[in-house]
Amino acid sequence: MTENLGVWHDELQAVLNATTGPLKEVVFLRATDSTQDAARRMRAEAGQVVITARQTSGRGRLGRSWADTMEEGIAVTFVLPREAGGRYAIAGSIAASMAAEQFLAQAVNVKWPNDVIFGGKKLAGVLVEQVDDVALIGIGMNVLQTSWPGSLAETAVSLSQAGATCDRLGVLKSLLTAADAVFQMDDACLTGEFAARDGLLGTTATFFDKGIAVTGKVMCLEPLKGLLVRNAEGDHWLDAATTSMTGR
């Protein structure tokens, strides 16, 4: 499939021009190290959306990297006014799930705080960083990959591998539309959308908050407070910014 990158900016800007939410302006880069870093360098303002066709040094949460898979995935940073990071992580996961669902017949799950999962493998991830008065909400989604470097073969999946027929521009358009709507949702709506896709609620799971293991039953999610896990020692509110399920 040949992509015409020359039309991406104008077609994506047209999507934002038709929306009524907080997203206003597309900044398109044919290649960059990380859309998060590009947004920092250009001192991006709330309402801007930094998109690249090739990200060479993407970052994940908790010091991890986001693999460079040439021109097969999508990498986007949404710039919004600074507020609680946990809320944006949830909103980003929901937006990515909604965008993916446009191309898949089956449900897409979210795994708190920031993973979008299909068939037990990671389809997209969200990274929220706060800089001065803005939040940078980075979303990476796997779209066209059919093979993976190293151990990612066991853990990652793309829309193509999940059976979708799609191109990256179409997926980006869906993501922009979904994100503009989700970023306007109130907490009750976000909680409902998350719960409808959540694979953890009611299960017993182990989380690592700042490296300390907490095992318990997942009781509920509140966008501003985090995830409530209950065990014999009591209730534990886990913070999206510092919690993982792997301990790394």
Ligand code: BTN
């Ligand atoms: C994670 O799963 O740990 C989060 C991955 C976030 C990756 C995206 S791709 C766009 C943006 N730019 C980055 O460098 N990282 C995020």
